[in-house]
Amino acid sequence: MRRFFSALTLSTLTVVCALPALADNLILTADRMVDVESGEVINQAAVIVRDNKIVAAGKAASLALPSDARILALGDATLMPGLMDMHVHLTSDATRHGYKRLSVSLPRSTITGVKHARQTLMAGFTTVRNVGAPGFADVALRDAINAGDIPGPRMFVAGPSLGVTGGHCDNNLLPYEYNDTGEGVADGPWEVRKAVRRNIKYGATVIKFCATGGVLSKGTKVGAQQYTYEEMKALIDEAHLRGLTVATHAHGTSGIKTAIKAGVDSVEHVSLLDDEAIELALENGTYFSMDIYVTEYILNEGAKAGILEESLAKERTVGKTQRANFEKAVKAGVNMVFGSDAGVYPHGDNAKQFARMVKFGMTPMQAIQAATINAAGLLKQQDSLGSLRAGKYADIIAVAGNPLKDMSKMEQVSMVIKDGQLIYAPAM
Known part of the structure; x- marks a missing residue:
């Protein structure tokens, strides 16, 4: 040696x-x-x-x-x-979106995750928060890394993302007769508590839920709130009772504010802000994780990767607004963490977001802090x-x-x- x-x-x-x-x-x-x-x-x-x-x-x-x-x-x-990315999907393949994802089995996505874990680590990201994976594939990936079987970053994992029937975290590509339902679907306060308990049972160390519609989900409106306050409160309280932090996918203003009021630890995407949402985040110490690079990949490469035209149209609407609101949140002093949404775009390219964070309002030091000490604070690992x-x-x-x-x-x-x-x- x-x-x-x-x-x-x-x-x-x-x-x-x-x-x-x-x-x-x-x-x-x-x-x-x-x-x-x-x-x-x-x-x-x-x-x-x-x-x-x-x-x-x-x-x-x-x-x-x-x-x-x-x-x-x-x-x-x-x-x-070591850099810390608070929003990745290591088992997702950026070249397979929309209907192409229906051809990917759970074992195949897990094996793909092995490749992506190595690419992420080689890019300098020694810690990630994996906010959603089917079949607890991210739990298996984390355990293999921890056992020394494969190289990869430290992983904080969510398992299947939780969401309402027909919402962003459901599977909406197939018609009724296929009876295809997302494994994280849970409706009503007691059902969401049960879903949190199930995820923890099978190894989740973070809880992720969908508060609003999304860009890449078929048939959902980006700005529309999905879970009610009562459901969000029950979900978050159950996770906090067990010592886990909670992330929420939220583009729309109402969903963002309701999740913050319910006690969520971080809001992902945060595209359609208003002043009240920023004030609530400051008052509650909520973290924002805003993926402001990914819009470039979606609009430039998304169509050939299988992203639906419906989704491309939604991205054309929210991408520019999200970047303006990123600058607004930074200026207001909201807690900001680095979240790339790698998996929508290629793993290993996570660091491309740094230049955009500076372009849209951060100092270089703030951008680095977002991917280090701020992220550690969100994970309670400071x-x-x-x-x-x-x-x-x-x-x-x-x-x-x-x-x-x-x-x-x-x-x-x-x-x-x-x-x-x-x-x-x-x-x-």
Whole structure:
């Protein structure tokens, strides 16, 4: 292992997904490091890792660097915490939408998820929140990653998304005689409580429900509220009783506000805001996860991927409005997290959203914080994830150059360490 690190060269990409956590001290050095808690950039930085934890991080000259440590010198690169995407669907294939998805079996989608998990990790996303998967395929994927069977990010998983009959989380493509109903369909306060209990029984660590219609669902209106306040309140209370956070798919204004009033932890998409919705989010500490890159993929590539014309028309209506409301929410100071909706567009391309977040109102530091310390806060994992601090898990990435001057560089991840394992590195 000592020879391995000393032999690394910057022109070589070394993939070592199966390595155990580093038993000896490892020192990472780079021209700069992002301190997401203070919002500052530290020049001539170093991070010390032992086992699967960070020992120290900061300006190299101020740290007591172990003399017997291995050193990985990254040069003109930026160290930062492993990235966290709060809205992915790892078992979904971006090339199969609409009726094409009817041909995909549950085993096939699970196997596809193995490929997507690796792509996501290689892109620097060491933690994801998987907000919806059929047949608890995401639970199986998470368990395989945790067992070391396959490479992938830390996963917080929802299992099947919950929704009303005929709503965005139901299966609406086939006619009546097929009797095709989404496995997460639950109507009425007691039925939604039962559905939450079932998801937890089979391994969910997050609950996801659909508060409004959606872009990619057949026959639903984007702005129309679906669950009532009483149903949302029962669902959220049941999840919170068991210690789980709750995410809601909500494009429409009424659904957004009702979900916030009912106590939801995060609202996804958040396309059709008004001032009251922003005030409610600020008052309740609600997080917004707004997928402002995906509209480009849907409108440019969606038709050949099978997205229905009905859905394309809906995206043409909401995409521009969502981006304007993203800027409005950022300016108001709403808690914002990074959520890409990868699965609608290709996994591994998650970081393309960073440049759009800056284009539509965030500073580069705010965009990075949304994908690190803010996301850790939403997951209630801020004591162990989300920043480069002593005692936290060694989830660390390096990005070529200085992304705070050019956010497209977030798409050029040159090193990934997850849980103390060197996933890949530029060699030195």
